[in-house]
Amino acid sequence: MYATRFAPSPTGYLHLGHALSALTAFDAARAASGRFVLRIEDIDQARARPEFEAAIHEDLAWLEISWEEPVRRQSEHMDEYAAVLQRLIDRDLVYRCFRTRKEIAEAIASAPHGESADVFRGEKLPADEEAAKLAAGEAFAWRLSLKKARGVLGPAYFALVFEDETGLVRAEPEKHGDVVLARKDFPTSYHLASVWDDALQGVTQVIRGADLREAAHLHVLLQKLLDLPQPTYRHHRLVLGEDGKRLAKRDQSATLRVLRESGKTPDDIRAMLNI
Numbered sequence: 001m002y003a004t005r006f007a008p009s010p011t012g013y014l015h016l017g018h019a020l021s022a023l024t025a026f027d028a029a030r031a032a033s034g035r036f037v038l039r040i041e042d043i044d045q046a047r048a049r050p051e052f053e054a055a056i057h058e059d060l061a062w063l064e065i066s067w068e069e070p071v072r073r074q075s076e077h078m079d080e081y082a083a084v085l086q087r088l089i090d091r092d093l094v095y096r097c098f099r100t101r102k103e104i105a106e107a108i109a110s111a112p113h114g115e116s117a118d119v120f121r122g123e124k125l126p127a128d129e130e131a132a133k134l135a136a137g138e139a140f141a142w143r144l145s146l147k148k149a150r151g152v153l154g155p156a157y158f159a160l161v162f163e164d165e166t167g168l169v170r171a172e173p174e175k176h177g178d179v180v181l182a183r184k185d186f187p188t189s190y191h192l193a194s195v196w197d198d199a200l201q202g203v204t205q206v207i208r209g210a211d212l213r214e215a216a217h218l219h220v221l222l223q224k225l226l227d228l229p230q231p232t233y234r235h236h237r238l239v240l241g242e243d244g245k246r247l248a249k250r251d252q253s254a255t256l257r258v259l260r261e262s263g264k265t266p267d268d269i270r271a272m273l274n275i
Helices: 016-031 050-062 078-090 101-110 127-135 146-153 190-200 215-225 256-261 266-273
Strands: 003-006 035-040 094-097 141-144 161-164 167-170 180-183 205-209 232-236
Touching (some): 003 016, 003 205, 016 035, 016 050, 016 205, 016 232, 016 256, 016 266, 035 050, 078 180, 078 190, 094 127, 094 180, 146 215, 161 215, 180 190, 190 215, 256 266
Parallel strands (some): 003 035, 161 232, 205 232
Antiparallel strands (some): 094 141, 141 180, 161 167
16 A cells, blocks of 8 residues: 655754655645655654654644544664564674774775765674674674675665656665664664665655755665665655754754744645645
8 A cells, every 4th residue: 555654853943944855745745645654763863752653643733634643752662673674684794993083083084985985885804803892892783784785685685676656766785885883882774774664664755855865875775675665765855954954853944833822824835835
């Protein structure tokens, strides 16, 4: 069944850009007599706040958007993400990276940029060196090995494609390099949790802003490696502020809460967004 989703992070109040994503996804699901899923992506526990999560529900209800219950909160499913990560560990598709941010930046700066620039590619440490770092309690990140992924998938790696608003696109995971999928004391990242949840919740159409289009190049690789279904992607235009930059949660004047308090109606919001 056709299914869309809206997956905000409760790290601030929703603004007009979020409204465009939520309304576009909701309208698409309703037009297809499909499902609309709300997911709270609250894995950033340092910034997530209960009041922002409550405001998400309030703002969406005000926009006359309805969603399936129960709402999935990512922070409640860390064991699942740990199990998914373990599947990749067992297949030697991820490795522990002990480099600091400064060391990562230096490695990127000194690397030849034949495929794509500003990305990191590393490799698993020798067993004895890794064991010493683990014994010393050093921090590390679990990084996806593109080299291993290419080896496992073979020709299929270079045949990865995804469908979006432009048609079929050849996926280029190299754009992201060896991305972080988890950390020593935290079993997931946005990429891993989002891909897993979309599959688990039966999402067939991922509708989101154009700023996330590049993520599809990585997500289809993760879907292939984890044997997950691949949704269709659609990326809508971004809502820009007066400075010409895309809206951020710090743009308080564009929050739905402020607009509602100023007397705006849901129809006004649709008119402002031209939808």
